[in-house]
Amino acid sequence: MTRSVVAVTGATGYLGSLFMSAFVDADYDVVALTRREPSATPHVSWRAYELGATPPRDTFEGVDVLVHAAWDLGNSDAQESWARNVGGSRRLLDAAREAGVARVVFVSSMSAYFGTRQTYGISKLAVERTVLDGHGVVVRPGLVYGDNAGGMAGTLTKIASLPVWPKFGRSALFLAHSDDVATGMVSLVENYDDFAGRVVGFAHAERVDLTTILASFAPHGKRHPTVPVPASLVMSALRLVEATGASLPFRSDSLLGLVRATDVLPGQDLLANANIRFRPLAP
């Protein structure tokens, strides 16, 4: 039997590499669309691709599925970042459509909800429209945790080891275990027609408050004392530092994602029908 071919952008990133292994485990051939060649792995091939650039002509040759997980957070210039991420994604999606790639999944974010104030969310939302208009699927993963978690979960794990924890009002987040996100993606691709043109939130349906998250991420699972922190003050401080051009491990925009998180998890009916489930956060 010939194996289906899935192209993954951002395949060397945290989520991208999870997807890559999950697809290989599920008997797919994976084409990593990345700047640098990933380490040699059976059933994984490489085609050079950089988000923002026009995809080379043969990018989608033989490809059945595109999972677009690449996003460049490194650029602090708003215009350049938009051009690379939003403009670049549009070019990628156009190229995939022209090459006849029938299944396209865009890895968006929980911060991409209508009315979001986050730069990241607004940018992701702009790409979502293009994907949905082309009958692609938008996946909005919650806070992804698990072994070697990156991104926000990685930052929260570091905060969890501090003696005192910050408390930003009543912030609460949707969470998803990395294994569930990876297997969920494979199931979604396999049941693609049921999801086409829709947005799905990849997370357990219950939101969890920040202190409970930190307790779960803390080395011994113990709660530490919390201090209420006015988010606006920290936000202003972060913005001030960002204005100097300094790059911080935690951006004001990410803080906005923590304190103004969405309370809507779209597409749960579709996930239930496809038997895609997300475990609750273990205490």
Place this chain on the structure above:
Amino acid sequence: MDVVIVGSGPSAAAVCLAFKDRRDVTLTVLDLGAELESERVASRATLASQEPGSFDAAALAHLSTPPRPETPGALPRKQIYGSNFPFDDLGQLRGVRANNDANDLVVSGAYGGFSNTWGAQVMPYSTGTFRTWPLTRDDLEPHYRAILAHIPYSGESDDLEETFPLLGTPDHLPKVSERTQRVLDRYTAHRIDVRRHGVVAGHARLALRGSKCRLCGLCMTGCPYELIYSASQTFDELRREGRITYHAGVRVHRVENTGGGTRVLATSVNGGGTQEFKADKVFLCAGAIGTTRIVAGSLGLHDTTITLEESAQFVMPFVSLRPVKHLTQDGEFTLNQFNLFVSFDDDGKDASLVHCYPYNNIMKESLPSIAAHRALAPFTERGLRHLTVGLGYLPSWASPKPEIRLGGVPRDGELPDITVSTRENPRTAQMLSLVTQRLRRAGRALDLFPIPTQTTLSGAAKSYHFGGSFPHAADSPTERSSDLLGRVDGLPNVHLVDASVFPTVPATTFTLTIMANAHRIATRVADGVGL
């Protein structure tokens, strides 16, 4: 198959295009057919043979004297080449009355219909719009593309594409004005700040031969080089090719089912008795209200009210802190140049669109006479350097509802009497205030602030974006709804293909979807669907 098409506006042009290559189909067009007066045609030809810098002064004055508003400060009725011919009454306006400030010039009698004088804005509807339609944008997409490939089309790739894909390869727009460039540059620089308020800015998309534009500034009073699309251009082409038989001076008042086909009854506008045309299929393209009257008369509807859907228009002046350097329309094109799209959901259904116009001479003419006084002129001029005029639209579900009250049984050879009035909608003020609030908040980033208290809503049917008298429905057609081929109950071979069949009228540009939908219906009929 013998096909009769009533009207020569954009919807009729789209029907003809769909049938053009079906050689087994004869096409007969019945039209009122008012045209630009011959002396103005001559003046236009004079200017068309010249370059903007050396236009013949008399011909220029003849064609481009700006129209005067009925009341100072109000939006004047648009004239084209100095003429009102798109609004001329060839009997199609007889028996049309309007209450209060509603519009009574609701049916064009012109060769080319209202597209002789339109703003030439062309964008597809958002996917969200179709949530309440029994069609999807996918159903229309090939037809949008077919129309855009046929008409002149200029636009640019920008953020509006997220909701309104280009669906083709447009020509570039002509060079935009200093104000437009500044606003769009500021949008690019502060995009996130603007989008946080649900506002997206982008270039206009126009049915215009952009690369041929000579920047003479006369767009609003009529392009001497005829670079702006009018459906009459399509008909000129079809007539030259001998593809259609065109009858002008014919006013259709009734269609009758004859079993196998349809009889079309009409009178000559120059007097004379009833004329009769037979057809296998009839396409009604008389404009939403024109078609509604023909259908109402044919179905025997009288002494009853038909509620329409209208995307209400508002005029929103904006002020910028930084003035532009030059106040002239010379060296500019003066159609809409940029759009502000204000959305309240994520798929572009609940939204408003504001078309923004740079300075043109009509603006000066529209000022209250006191402001135009010589002593005040320098101040006026200074003010105008800060001014942008926005023509905005609300979706029909947030707009007042125009109503058409049908009179008694019409006399022989006449269309039913109608009175146009409006029913208020509590959502109008609410949505308008939300739109204004968002634009105000985005104003600092764009240096473009709506002038407080100066936004005015136009009267019923003045937007010319109305329809919905016989909306498409997925179920079997009734006397008040049409099937997906635009057929109402009782007239199985008559297809309504203008906006009379629109289930709603969103705030975004209107006529491209009329054309695409007409093209869709005609293509299906040509393919034998519904025979």
